[in-house]
Amino acid sequence: MSPDRRGPLVVAHRGASAAMPEHTLAAYKLALEEGADGLECDVRLTRDGHLVCVHDRTVDRTSTGTGVVSEMTLEELAEFNYGTEDEPAELLELSALIALTLDWSARPVKLFIETKHPVRFGGLVESKVLAELQRFGIAAPPSADHSRAVVMSFSAGAVWRIRRSAPMLPTVLLGESARYLGGGAATTVGATAVGPSVKTLHEHPDIVDKAAAAGRATYCWTVDNRSDVELCRELGVSWVATNHPGRTKKWLAS
Secondary structure (H helix, E strand, O other): OOOOOOOOEEEEOOOOOOOOOOOOOHHHHHHHHHOOOOOEEEEEEOOOEEEOOOOOOEEEOOOOOOOHHHHOOHHHHHHOOOOOOOOOOOOOOOOHHHHHHHHOOOOOOOOEEEEEOOOOOOOOOHHHHHHHHHHOEEEEEEOOOOOOOOEEEEEEEHHHHHHHHHOOEEEEEEEEEHHHHOOOHHHHHOEEEEEHHHHHHHOOOOHHHHHOOOOEEEEEEEEOOHHHHHHHHHOOOEEEEEEHHHHHHHHHHH
């Protein structure tokens, strides 16, 4: 997960979500066309055990329906529209996003999968994610740098479960507390990167050097302003998550 010479690599936060409805295939396809180096998604389990790309606990904000994701079946959730009235979109399953990522032939792209906690299914979420990565043959990369998938969470326990079961798979411990990310938590769970918010990065810019000294990369979210992009470049942040992947790529190239 090394940064390149021009600055951080660009991760499309829920796809090109400033231009298209988040977590839709259209948003991710646009991000790929705009040159994103990575794609980010949030995953939750449906009542019948399917991994779907939904950020919130409910689908109320992002679909035409209402209800708690974990209390509904895949079939029930699939009845809603996750796009716009003019351009409807289906519920996105993690398997479809993995396939899109691996099928993109223009350049290798990493998929950053965030597991949400606390949830009623606990560690089953990580088990299901690993099983899906295994099914696509990307759960045991030769090294973290060559991995096509990265698993992230604000839950230290979730990161630990991934590291214990798939030690070569890169992981990001997300957080808003510099003490949490810069202290022993990342070391204890074996995270290969820390993920501060851009607000935390402003308040504690030394977090990048501290992470590097411990052999860890830095993934910063959510970086949409040009001044924040420049700050990340100056500090040596490895990856920036942004809702504007195309614009961010242009800023970094200029």
